Amino acid sequence: MKFGKEFASQTVPEWREAYINYKYLKALLKEILIFRQRRCRLPENSQVNPKPRLKRRVSLNFRAFSGLTNNSPRKYKEDHEVIVVNTMQQDEEQGRSSSTYHTIFLRSSEEGGDLELVFFKRLDDEFNKVVHFYKTKVEEAVKQAEELNVQMDALIALRIKVNNPLMETIQESKTREEHHDINEHKTASLDVLNRVKINATRETPRSTVRGVFNSLNVDLNYSKSEVKDAQGKLKQAFIEFHEKLRFLKNYAFLNQLAISKIMKKYDKITSRNASDAYLGMVEESQLSQSDEVAKLIERVESAFIKHFCKGDRNRGMNTLRPKSKREKHRVTFLVGCFFGCSLALVAAIITSIHARDLLNGEGKTKYMNTIFPLYTLFGFMVLHMLMYAGNVYFWTRYRVNYSFIFGFKQGKELRFKQVLLLSFGLSVLVLAAVLANLEMEMDPETQSYKALTELLPLGLAIAVVSIAICPFNILYRTNRFSFLVSLWHCVCAPLYMVTLPDFFLADQLTSQVQLLRNVEFYVCYYGWGDFKKRDAATCNDSNIYKTLSIVIAVVPYWIRLLQCIRRFCEGSDTTQAMNGLKYLSTIAAVVTRTIYTQNRGTTLKIVAASTSGVATIFSTYWDLVMDWGLLCKDSENPWLRDKLILPNKSIYFIAMVLNVILRLAWMQTVLDFHEASFLHRNALIAIVASLEIIRRGIWNFFRLENEHLNNVGKFRAVKSVPLPFSYEDQDKDL
Incomplete structure (x- = not known):
């Protein structure tokens, strides 16, 4: 399978517009190739600097980034420079800044240089789009992790209150020593239960009729049914959040791989050496350098296995990472x-x-x-x-x-x-x-x-x-x-x-x-x-x-x-x-x-x-x-x-x-x-x-x-799961 089809098959369908437009960039390279073939009066089906192709193709999931890590970078003289990549910082709302990448093509005066100029302009647009989308989604994930952390505090406190009411002080102390949440903070005390309400989790005709006259948020009764309902909803929220994080990790990998492939095709067609400079910029960008997603995945898996699977890692990972169903x-x-x-x-x-x-x-x-x-x-x-x-x-x-x-x-x-x-x-x-x-x-x-x-x-x-x-x-x-x-x-x-x-x-x-x-x-x-x-x-x-x-x-x-x-x-x-x-x-x-x-x-x-x-x-x-x-x-x-x-x-x-x-x-x-x-x-x-x-x-x-x-x-790729607990505004930052 060609990379273009394999790339399309592994994208998240709901995020399709946010990925690198590999097909269009490849079409721009084809125009450059056709121009160079005509200029050199080569047959239309000939290739510039053809290289032998490997007979064995490896799945994207097991390929290295292939050029994104410059372990042994090649040095070129100044007269061989093709592009210069600039990084510009832009201020956004709430004091945040974002990086915008702009490539200067140094050979635009050459014959056919206008085509290559268009290529790099579109490549920059696509890469900036990817970085902005990735940054936005990572920020959303961090906020969601904080919310799940607060919900987890309430669930643990509720478990202790219901299951061991006479051992609250001991269990609370033990939990504080052992439990580390998604953001590596200690859990809140049992006093948190005095400042939360439980959302109506199990919807029934009776609860719907009652909800017409009463608020959906009710005081805790400290019953086992509340623990079961809250645990079920929070467990599903962890599963959906973990899936979103895996989508983000795969999103970053696929886009980096696509840029690597397209730049190597550019070098092959034009006989230039621009990929090292551009891929060096990609490697230094947030798309490659950010490790927030990887850390969140590890912490979510650790918390899920401990609190929802009783420490059984195989059971937890089978739930979080279900194997694809094989055709029988x-x-x-x-x-x-x-x-x-x-x-x-x-x-x-x-x-x-x-x-x-x-x-x-x-x-x-x-x-x-x-x-x-x-x-x-x-x-x-x-x-x-x-x-x-x-x-x-x-x-x-x-x-x-x-x-x-x-x-x-x-x-x-x-x-x-x-x-x-x-x-x-x-x-x-x-x-x-x-x-x-x-x-x-x-x-x-x-x-x-x-x-x-x-x-x-x-x-x-x-x-x-x-x-x-x-x-x-x-x-x-x-x-x-x-x-x-x-x-x-x-x-x-x-x-x-x-x-x-x-x-x-x-x-x-x-x-x-x-x-x-x-x-x-x-x-x-x-x-x-x-x-x-x-x-x-x-x-x-x-x-x-x-x-x-x-x-x-x-x-x-x-x-x-x-x-x-x-x-x-x-x-x-x-x-x-x-x-x-x-x-x-x-x-x-x-x-x-x-x-x-x-x-x-x-x-x-x-x-x-x-x-x-x-x-x-x-x-x-x-x-x-x-x-x-x-x-x-x-x-x-x-x-x-x-x-x-x-x-x-x-x-x-x-x-x-x-x-x-x-x-x-x-x-x-x-x-x-x-x-x-x-x-x-x-x-x-x-x-x-x-x-x-x-x-x-x-x-x-x-x-x-x-x-x-x-x-x-709307880039909706995972389900939105209602959380079990409702905090008052002044207590949400516990």
């Missing part, structure tokens, strides 16, 4: 195996239908009204997972940091092959059950079907739910738990603080309305219907069932409306109020359409079409402008946005057109397409529902792309 060959094998089995089962189902002429049989209508809705529920699940697998693949390919955005634990996120494994595994089970349920012949005496095969869909549903809530460490327990937590937050909205995973999941549910209705049908069919005779008349003719069908269709949009209200109340963001109105208009559209399908009538048809039209326009605008950030008229990319991840701009326009078309799928309900269609009504409903799932899959990619670019614009 068995996952690839099982994906291929299950995919092949799915194709074979589909072929078997098609063959069985045609061989027995089941499409024209007497039981066709019964099957489509009963068994078909039961299995389409799983079909919707499989399709949604397949779309998500595609999302993960393209997010990974274009370096959209979906793991950070969703808040997955490092190394625990599912990759696209693992999502495919779950998808095809479920499809095999479903298709096998479908094949078993194709037996449509009744027992002539009892006029009923076999109970075993009729209970297959219910057994499959129970199995899926059991696996989802299984507490044992099988089938990606961490991911299942995160999913269930977000689902619970959605159900309890607005009693939980709304995070991106929560409202993202709620958005997925708005595209699975038909799946939720199928769940309702499951309950009715197996609870009140006669499943042995495939009779669902009790459900379909019930007014209660029809009313619940309307309520269930509204639930996902109602959840999103409540989430928008919660976010509006927390931040007074008018955007959330408008987003809530969007979901309110969608609720009106869903209710009127459902009522129209149940009762018909010209007036209802007009009302349903009107509300659906308004909701579609509102939702489409929100998708394209607010969620995707597109349709910016004055952007660098007309009608798109300034920053794009996909190289082909036409894909964005195709996605916008598809979104509009698929948004209009509701028209089949109002215009009564199913009455003139050769398809069964339930089959047409399933197709329309599948189109909505596909639309949501497309929406997911561009929604997360926009979120990622927002994080890039």
Whole structure:
């Protein structure tokens, strides 16, 4: 792999704009090379002073700085000098000063010197950008370390107070002697507990209701639950802080290496000797000389191992520096195996239908009204997972940091092959059950079907739910738990603080309305219907069932409306109020359409079409402008946005057109397409529902792309963890 690609692959995605623009600097060198080749009348593909290349390439993580440490510097005569590097001090706010580096190119009068002058000017700009960003981030890290130090004092004091109330004096003295915090100061005394309050750490519906009337900061009760909650939050804060420090360390290393590489290329192309002078300046800069980050990393690791891992270094380092997840060959094998089995089962189902002429049989209508809705529920699940697998693949390919955005634990996120494994595994089970349920012949005496095969869909549903809530460490327990937590937050909205995973999941549910209705049908069919005779008349003719069908269709949009209200109340963001109105208009559209399908009538048809039209326009605008950030008229990319991840701009326009078309799928309900269609009504409903799932899959990619670019614009690369203790202003400098 060439250095440029390896450099790009190891950068922090959210800090991409802050790195050396190696690609552009390399392009400037190419212009210099082309000029020199033309001047010397050399073939275009020739190289100046070609040197043999090493066959073996070593990863960036194990390469030396290669020229940044001048152990044996070469001396040149004055007439061989190419550049002079000046360092200028600039005063900033609060009495601080910063260094700005400026290179004087001494050969600008030579032919082609203007190109080299441009190169050094851009190189200086890039290097100054890197130094300024690094200095800013280091200052932030130092302040954050001080804050964690104060929090750690309170936690240690709370531990002593709760765990050994009779040994406070002894433990306090011992702690003062042994404990050294991040900044190498001794801990505060137990008196600190009299000047701190504990933030509401474990958010529950009850704590949210209490927080409406009371402050979120409450006095300490000196309970073990407080210790546990505070320790958990502070532990996570240490982990995130350590990750930020590692990002900073890698940032400094990669940029120094990139400058070293680009200067060596310059020397090679121009046959000059400018790299030593420039790299000497780099070595003397804060980017190389500052050891604050390295010291902070050592102290954070020491404090974390001592106070959160009981001195177990292996355990502590495995937590702070988790190993990258290796791709397992068995996952690839099982994906291929299950995919092949799915194709074979589909072929078997098609063959069985045609061989027995089941499409024209007497039981066709019964099957489509009963068994078909039961299995389409799983079909919707499989399709949604397949779309998500595609999302993960393209997010990974274009370096959209979906793991950070969703808040997955490092190394625990599912990759696209693992999502495919779950998808095809479920499809095999479903298709096998479908094949078993194709037996449509009744027992002539009892006029009923076999109970075993009729209970297959219910057994499959129970199995899926059991696996989802299984507490044992099988089938990606961490991911299942995160999913269930977000689902619970959605159900309890607005009693939980709304995070991106929560409202993202709620958005997925708005595209699975038909799946939720199928769940309702499951309950009715197996609870009140006669499943042995495939009779669902009790459900379909019930007014209660029809009313619940309307309520269930509204639930996902109602959840999103409540989430928008919660976010509006927390931040007074008018955007959330408008987003809530969007979901309110969608609720009106869903209710009127459902009522129209149940009762018909010209007036209802007009009302349903009107509300659906308004909701579609509102939702489409929100998708394209607010969620995707597109349709910016004055952007660098007309009608798109300034920053794009996909190289082909036409894909964005195709996605916008598809979104509009698929948004209009509701028209089949109002215009009564199913009455003139050769398809069964339930089959047409399933197709329309599948189109909505596909639309949501497309929406997911561009929604997360926009979120990622927002994080890039704000250089957010690590999660912000709320700290457990709140100090009064006058006591914070303890």
